[in-house]
Amino acid sequence: MIIRKADKSDINSMIKLYDIVAQVHTPFHPIYKEVKNPGKIAIPKNYIGNPNGVAFVAEINENGKKVVVGFAGVMFKYLPDTFETRYTLHLTDLAVFPEYRRKGVATALLQEIIEYARKHKIKYVTLDVALGNHPALMLYKSLGFEQLSMNMIIKASD
Numbered sequence: 001m002i003i004r005k006a007d008k009s010d011i012n013s014m015i016k017l018y019d020i021v022a023q024v025h026t027p028f029h030p031i032y033k034e035v036k037n038p039g040k041i042a043i044p045k046n047y048i049g050n051p052n053g054v055a056f057v058a059e060i061n062e063n064g065k066k067v068v069v070g071f072a073g074v075m076f077k078y079l080p081d082t083f084e085t086r087y088t089l090h091l092t093d094l095a096v097f098p099e100y101r102r103k104g105v106a107t108a109l110l111q112e113i114i115e116y117a118r119k120h121k122i123k124y125v126t127l128d129v130a131l132g133n134h135p136a137l138m139l140y141k142s143l144g145f146e147q148l149s150m151n152m153i154i155k156a157s158d
């Protein structure tokens with residue numbers, strides 16, 4: 001398996017993977033309920049030609065054919081000027097196709113992201129995870145991520 005930066009040729013695989021993320025969250029996340037085919041919008045906008053976003057894909061060689069089995073996307077997140085640390089690297093998306101799970105694919109993607117942060121002298125990698133997403137919670141804990149805050153939401157208008 002190799003982990004590499006995503007490019008235009010990965011858009012279709014990443015859209016499929018993004019839609020898995022959306023599927024997982026739709027039952028309990030109101031924002032995901034409101035969009036159809038979110039991957040088609042989010043992937044090109046966030047990761048292709050966006051200086052604030054970077055995506056990595058995990059690729060394997062299956063019977064001589066290169067297959068993308070997972071992807072992770074991050075954004076540079078700017079912090080208020082009061083902090084000495086000017087920005088963090090925020091994990092925005094992560095998904096692995098079901099048939100390739102529990103083989104260390106997400107772990108390899110996250111290790112690459114931590115390494116990418118290190119290379120860019122970024123001190124912290126952050127992420128949001130739904131409390132009901134047991135596999136993701138277990139994954140992040142296994143890598144040493146610590147729980148820091150809780151996200152809340154309220155509907156402000158129709």
Ligand SMILES: CC(C)(COP(=O)(O)OP(=O)(O)OC[C@H]1O[C@@H](n2cnc3c(N)ncnc32)[C@H](O)[C@@H]1OP(=O)(O)O)[C@@H](O)C(=O)NCCC(=O)NCCS
Pocket residue numbers: 020021024093094095096097100101102103104105106107108128129130133134135136138139140142
């Ligand atoms: C969460 C997800 C990315 C994990 O990908 P993965 O490639 O299977 O993860 P890894 O193989 O690297 O798992 C590493 C460790 O995480 C933990 N883990 C991963 N999936 C788990 C599960 N279903 N149940 C319990 N622990 C799990 C385990 O400790 C695992 O180590 P082990 O297999 O040696 O026990 C994958 O399940 C997925 O794509 N889910 C749907 C999308 C999603 O929820 N994304 C996260 C959004 S925040």
